[in-house]
Amino acid sequence: VIIIGAGPAGLAAARQLHNFGIKVTVLEAKDRIGGRVWDDKSFKGVIVGRGAQIVNGCINNPVALMCEQLGISMHKFGERCDLIQEGGRITDPTIDKRMDFHFNALLDVVSEWRKDKTQLQDVPLGEGAELPQGLLAACVCSHTNLTLHKSWRLKKMITSEFLKHLAEKKINIKKLEQKKKQLLSSAEMKRPRGLCGWRSRTCIAFSQLSPISEKIEEIYKAFIKESGIHFSDLEEQVLQFHLSNLEYACGSNLHQVSARSWDHNEFFAQFAGDHTLLTPGYSVIIEKLAEGLDIRLKSPVQKVDYSGDEVQVTTTDGTGYTAQKMMESALVTVPLALLQKGALQFNPPLSDKKMKAINSLGAGIIEKIALQFPYRFWDSKVQGADFFGHVPPSASKRGLFAVFYDMDPQKKHSVLMSVIAGEAVASLRNLDDKQVLQQCMATLRELFKEQEVPDPTKYFVTRWSTDPWIQMAYSFVKTGGSGEAYDIIAEEIQGTIFFAGEATNRHFPQTVTGAYLSGVREASKIA
Known part of the structure; x- marks a missing residue:
C-alpha cells in the first residue's frame, strides 16, 4: 500500500x-x-506545539489511551479564565457569566431556527433571514427566566446577578412579560431543547446556506430591540471575546461558516471527560x-x-x-x-x-505565537490559572491574542502561548514575525499595565497558511455545505x-x- x-x-x-x-x-x-503536529522543543523546560497539543475529551479517546500506554503525562485544564481588559483591569466575573450566558443563548436560538424545515436557505452564522417570532420569544424568555409555553418551563439557567442586572438597567419585566405572551400567541413554540443550556463544545463548524456571523448578529439585534436591554461598552467587548473563541474553534471568521451545520458533529456522541494539555507534545x-x-x-x-x-x-x-x-x-x-x-x-x-x-468545506486557519520570558510576570495577577483572556477593545480587534495559555503546568518556566484567529489572521499576513511579536507585546503590556513586562528571550510565530504542503489548520463547514461532505x-x-x-x-x-x-x-x- x-x-x-x-x-x-x-x-x-x-x-x-x-x-x-x-x-x-x-x-x-x-x-x-x-x-499539522509539530512540536517545538527549543524552549527551556517546556514543549510547545506549533500545531495540535490539546486532547478534547479523554474518556474512550484513543489518543488518551495511547498516552496511558506510553506513560505520557496530560494536564487537566482548570476552569478559571480571568478576562483582562486593556488598561489592566480584571473583568468582574458576573459580567463574564452574563455575557457567556447571552452568547450561548444566541447559539441555542440558532439551533432552534435550523429545526424549522421551512427554512430552506442557509445563512452565515452571523447574518440571517427574519427571526421567527416564537424563537425570539424563547430568547427573551430565557434571559428573564420566565415561563416558556404552557407546561414547558425553562430551568433556572441564570444567576441572581443577571436579575440584579435587569433591575439596574431598569428593564420593565411586566412589559417584557406582555411582549412574551403576545409573541407566543402568534407563534406556537415547539418543545424547547433546554434553550440556553450550557454547551460542552460551543465551537466546531455550523451550516447549510448561511454564515453563522449573520445569524448571531440578527438574533442579537432582535433580542436587544424586543427586550429593551442595553449592554454597556464593556459587556459588548466581552461578547466579542466569546465570538472570538467561536472563530478559534471554527478556524475561520464567522462570515464564512454555515449557520445550519457549524456544529454538525455535535449530533453524534463526542468524547467526554477532561480537556487536557499534552505536555510532552x-x-x-x-x-x-x-x-x-x-x-x-x-x-x-x-x-x-x-x-x-x-x-x-x-x-x-x-x-x-x-x-x-x-x-x-x-x-x-x-x-x-x-x-x-x-x-x-x-x-x-x-x-x-x-x-x-x-x-x-472550508480550509480553516489559525496561527500561534509562543513567548519565553526571563520570569513569570503574570503570576501575581493570574494566580495559578492555566490561561487568561484578553478582552478586545473593539470588534475589529477580535481574535487577536484572545487567550494566553501558561504552557508549564508546574508553574516553574515562563512560557505563554496565544492564538490568532478569525479576521485577525488575514491582518497579520503582511507582517513579519518581529512585527507580530511587537503587537503581541503591546497587548501584554496593556493587560499588565500596572507592572513592567520584560522582553521575551525567545519566541516563534507560526505560518501554517503559507506552508506549501499544509496551508491550513483544520476544516469547517462553509455556508451552503453540510456534514455529509466529510x-x-x-x-x-x-x-x-x-x-x-x-x-x-x-x-x-x-x-x-x-x-x-x-x-x-x-x-x-x-x-
Missing part, C-alpha cells in the same frame, strides 16, 4: 496495515513526519506510530494515475511508485486545502460529486484509491483523534 502523507491519519493507517503484515510505503512531502505518539515503517521524506506526490491496471504515484522529482489494482492500494491523507487547490493531480480526475464536497470525501474510488484525514471524519473533524481514527478506518477497508 502506498500512503501519501505522514501525519496522524497516514501514520495510523500505516501502523495498522504494518501490524496486519502488509507492506507499506509512506511518502511525505516535508522533511519531517507529523503534518503529540510528537511522542507520532514518533511511536512511525517506528519501523518505510517513510520517504522530501517526497511530495504530484500525480496519482489510476486509469490503467496499475496505480501510478509520481513525486515531483519524477520518482514513480506502483500499486497493482485489486491487490494493492493508495491512501491519500493530504490536508483538505491541497485537494481544493489541485496540488495532487488525479487521472481520471476526481468526480464532480467528490470535488463539490471538497469545496463545500463522508463523501471519505468514499474510496474503484476500491483502490482511499482517503483519510480530519476532513474525512464526520464525527470527529478538526482533531488529531479524528485524523487518527480515519486512518484506522481506511486501513480496515484496505486490509
